[in-house]
Amino acid sequence: MTERIPGPGGGVWPGEWVARELGVELTGGVRELVGLALRRNPKRAHLLVSDVLGKHVPQRPQRVYGAGLELGRRVRELLAPGHSADGAAGADGGVTDDEAALRGTVVLGYAETATGLGHAVADGLGPVPYLHSTRRRVPGATQAGTFEESHSHATGHLLLPEDPALLAGDGPLVLVDDEFSTGNTVRNTLRALHARYPRRRYVVVALVDMRSAEDRASLEKFAAELGSTVDVVALATGGVRLPADALERGQALVAQHDPAASASPEQATAATPAAVPATARRIDLGWPLGVPDGGRHGFLPAHRARLETALPGMAARLADGLAAAGVPAGPEHPPGPPHAPRVLVLGCEELMYVPIRLACALQDHLGDRAEVRFSTTTRSPVLPVDDPGYAIRTRLAFPAHDDPSDGPGERYTYNVAPGADPARRFDAVVVLTDTPGDTPDLHAAGGLLARLAPHTGAVLLAVVPSHTPLPQPLRGPFFSSYDPEDVGWLLQDLSDVTLEAPTEEREEAIQRGGAHYAESLPVEYQPSEEYQRLFHSALDTSAARIARAVGTVTETVLAERGHGAVLASLARAGTPVGVLMRRWARYAHDLDLPHYTLSIVRGRGIDTNALRHLAARHEPSGVVFVDGWTGKGAITRELAAALEPFPGFDPEIAVLADPGGCVRTYGTREDFLIPSACLNSTVSGLVSRTVLRADLVGPHDFHGAKFYRELAGADLSRHFLDAVAARFADVRDAVAEDVRALLAADPADRAPTWAGWRAVERISDAYGIGDVNLVKPGVGETTRVLLRRVPWRILARRGAGADLDHVRLLAEQRGVPVEETDDLPYTCVGLIHPRYTRGATGADGKAVTTAGEATR
Template identity: 65%
Template structure:
């Protein structure tokens, strides 16, 4: 292995000399590992950097795969053919997922690796902690819960054994569920002190199990007692890395690999011998696709003599095998392989230090509130000499990680890679989504579901059979409940909801039938605001096209978002000739988004292409609900709205609180479709959420009139919409600051309302309060004009006072009456739940 690695200078010398760290034992250790200093981990100051793992140090893919194959063959010799045939291999995330898979290849055994990514619908079989790590939690998510239930040997693979505590935690967790009599620990290097070796042996004896260790090299690490203090001083003394000079970004080519349907992209949910055969058979054709993509940009950037295939965190094995196949396809010694990582490490541009350069970028598979966590790629950027390390980089990610954060922002990974190489190819694999097991699901961030959605997918509904919209306008991912009586008087529903007797989504309000006076007010408002709405629609559509590309799939939040989704779709057809799919899906506050609808979207489109659309934001409750519901699914939670007065989203047409006339009415401006319904007994585990089609209200339907009036203004505002999208792209205040939520909390305190869910900010939400809740009062910003004419009319019809106030960030705010609170005389103890759409 020494000649194949071709190390000339030991990459641990810098740390060894300055921090007093020494490796002892096998002469092969310096060949296998270098040294670096960790940043941001108080538990460990030093890091062993493997030269054959393919994580931090780019290496020949044949060397990386070969290191694991060699260990697997040694385990097979140790076990013998009969026991080896019953063995299962378990690798550790994130560092050893590829190594463990390669060991399983050498052993020809089924494989599973732990993961730090929760997968909706797959309950964990177990979990354990990695005590010294910067990211400790490990989950086991086998698609087949019986994968680890057999009595054969369990082979546990990590890149290094430093104390053995992680494997001991694993063995204890699994032995309590499925006892077995033989465990094998496998690592590239075994550096456990004698005390830890004795502790692990004693634990195995206590369990009555045999425990063997197989490692490429063994020894120890001698550390001075003050290693942490020494490391801190060294880190402080290293000057900051100068930013690379600005260059024109390299060409970016995206390739959709013809990955076989149903073939796992790794071992997160298990990988069998049959899967191994399928992958081996298809690798040459996949490598041909990558080679063609590399050739596609060659005219712009020159020949790619040095190519890096870059994997992504836990996604190590598939990129490794692709790199190996690409190297065989290109010939020569041109291809190297490594992956991105969660591990923060100091970079020092010295031949005797293992981490020469570092790129830090926001996580692109981890949607969450606030700033995303930081991730890293090492030894890819140029060093002090400015010379490129690679002529081309092939970045391989799964579709869960193919999010806007991969492209968007100054420090996005793709943007940085395009600054340090001659061309970039992005290859996206489908993240394996096994069928969910039967039985109840665990609670998820979006709330508990009655059972797992694992049956056949239902079909969408289309107009005119369901809704008055054209069939090409929208596909409703809903269940038709038109024949079910769900309406109840408003006061009765309000009392049941506030007193906890029913969820808001379990019934429907009686549809408001507007008076002639109110209908005329709607048409007057539409004529006055159509151009303003068209501009907001165009700004949103141009922004989405600019940032997400032409492969958009629109998913509007039924029902208020559906007219907006149709308008965005019509803009893209008008301005760009695009025929964009559009679906309407249900989301219910407190219960999350329709999981069966998500399954449908994921089965028919790339999750990363789906954009969720709504009309406006109030205080941001649905924005938060959507983000929670989509966490870990691969769908982008960045909601697009026409108006964002609550300052809750990035993609918006305006942040002014103005009247969108579709808020003035209910079903008669929304295709004659009701709010969505989620009620046990009506909606099964494999059903979409439900809704009704009010065909009997067709005489008052203005749905198409609203759409056509706004669309007629598209030509007049096209140039302004393009300019608006350009401004939004560079707007320093674009990020949400949730100012609306703060205003709602202030109003709640001023009016003695203990539950912010009873405060409905903005003209759209206030209209809803007046149409289908029991309103208490309306707060109107002093001097607000015609946008509130319909609010004043509705308030007068229902005998609701309208108070003009100063300092209101919204045009108006509607307050739901608190009198139904259980055991309260004022507004205390309220528990209103439900999405009003």
């Protein structure tokens, strides 16, 4: 009879089989946390199998997550002795002592085994960013470093932070792995990182520290060479004693007990039970927008807070899915006997943290109505032996299903099949993968879902949207003539692409339906000296009026949305307004409001990648969309429709002027001249209108625009901003009065009336146009018609004064009639010629004047 070695809990230690057969001995306290197995690896035969990692052994998720949290708390005590572990904000919302003590700290976890552990350490440590290495090559992601893990089955590690500054701080860098065996991997990592991002302090964290005395001395020497401090934190320390022939004996044992290791491919296939494609019940988790699926590209404290809020709802969806699949684990199922179902939440390789957290939340949701366990798949080949004294009892092999960088191959999940012990059977397995892993191979015969199906009562599938890195916002002076802090452009630079087309050609293509207005750009209008004089005169006259409107709309936003507002202006007309609102907030409140500009295209919607960028960095509810003015309200409606799939964002637009009665947050509802409407790029940072064309803008790209550097000599962007900002002090009292009146008014008085839309419909019918998109109401929209489109005629309110001087001049230059009328809610309205073709005649029988003819 074989003597059984007792485990820490009184049962059989799941390492005694290897200890006996291979002659391995573990020392110290590590046996409390690990078992032993054998693997097919030419460098190391034995494998420490953690009981608290959740990679190879299905474990209670609270124990897995709790081990990481405990390590994080120990690191916190090392770095910030005496500080609390909750990371709560101060009473005034300012920086806490915790945050100050940990400023600049970053946690880095190792793929694939420690991605979830490292994330849990970051949670236990406090409000710090997290990044893990990856073996997945991600198109478009910038590589910030690479290193080798010499003893691993797959040695190469990539560092792909979305924000390149993530690794560039000067605070401690905390490196997390499941075991610290020799220190070679840590030295390789630090050598690579320290050359690019030197730091004074590093902390190495592991569940078990297995180093020898020589290994410890080697690390101390290495730290001295770097000129840095390297601390080590572990839950348990110990060592491993191996016989001299351990590698050869291990390989022989693998060959003896694993026929697949020595079989030909044909024999191995024949030995695998036949499988048919499995149909898994899909569960929509309701994943929160802007939260990454893990730390592959970085995970910030704000992401964690948003995930915490969403976890209970996602757990409820999982529970509903289990109930729908016939697993009696819902609230209607009584706790305890006759049967509390066993549910496994199974992550896939590097996707560990989200499954851990969801498994914890599911257990909290179900209470004692079910027993929830957690584990993940792996690429590491391990010998299974169905013996209580061996850590890996069963193995399911299946083809890789996430297009791995190292090519197709086999993947594994361990201890999921019950083997000889039916009590270990799971009633349901919930597979969690990310979108790159949701491939035909996952669902195919022999794929993961099919391999699981015979060993459980139900297979469910939840797919987490994989976070795709987006480029950083463009900023001046490299893109636009604005200061870099004025605005971040969520656009891609298409300056080197020829996009301009003659106005008449664009109009004909647009109206015939062969092109969209956002697929090309009009030739930039070059104003005459007379027109430039009109611009400067208009600016002098209206600067105080604009300043008052800027102050009023900004103060309204701050009063109703708080000082944490994030400005998101709609390019291009909204951009100067957003910059001015930011300047007012700084002038009046010493606030530096974040300001971005993004693209929205009529008929095509908003740039969803720009929304993702905003949601990944800011709370969506704090984002305030900004535009210059409203016309008939087409963009207002476009934005509301575009945001429906993105809960959390408020579709309300804040505008300088709302003559169309389309919004409730505005500086004024008067239709007056805003000089930034008089020009194109030369008053908007030298940036073009936005472009959306399939051959230029891919699924992971921002919409495009051009930076007209060659027009720098004619640029008036800063002049416009400075002229308006110079009047802030003059209008401050008037702004305070305006805002008091607005906030005290009956909400119905500020509600949108859509009077402008009704007026446009009336005008379209009266002039036989038949398309409201060809009616452009208001001074700003009329100016755009004259600068960019083929105008038919201008309707002007009788008696309109200097606000229309520039409109009259442009109309005269282009041979466009100006009709004065009494029945007009706007100062003016521009009509684009309907059914335009070159050489066409208008409704009055006169030849249409094209842009080309007007400028010759």
